[in-house]
Amino acid sequence: MVSVCRAQQTRLAIQAGSACIGTPPDIVEMLRSYNERVGGIDSVSLHFTPGNMPVEMAERSLRLFSKEVMPKVSGL
Numbered sequence: 001m002v003s004v005c006r007a008q009q010t011r012l013a014i015q016a017g018s019a020c021i022g023t024p025p026d027i028v029e030m031l032r033s034y035n036e037r038v039g040g041i042d043s044v045s046l047h048f049t050p051g052n053m054p055v056e057m058a059e060r061s062l063r064l065f066s067k068e069v070m071p072k073v074s075g076l
Contacts, residue, residue, distance in 0.1 A: 024068035031069070035076045 013019035017037065020030040035041045046065070048058040 024064055027065070027069050028072045031073045032076065035073075041076050 010019065010021065014021055014030075017030070017034045020027045020034075022030070031041070031044070046062075048061045048065075
């Protein structure tokens with residue numbers, strides 16, 4: 001039951017634009033969409049270690065974000 005609630009909370013957070021979870025192209029689209037919806041973004045708070053994610057996975061996510069997402073959204 002707890003995992004079902006967490007999954008539902010995660011889906012709701014993504015739909016509301018308060019969480020960006022997915023592939024680099026997914027994240028780019030989510031940030032662009034959020035930027036349009038709120039009239040501009042001047043900063044983004046990042047959290048790459050949710051729950052008990054291993055450090056190596058969090059580091060991979062951070063590297064992917066910096067390499068594949070940041071260049072595409074830096075001009076928003």
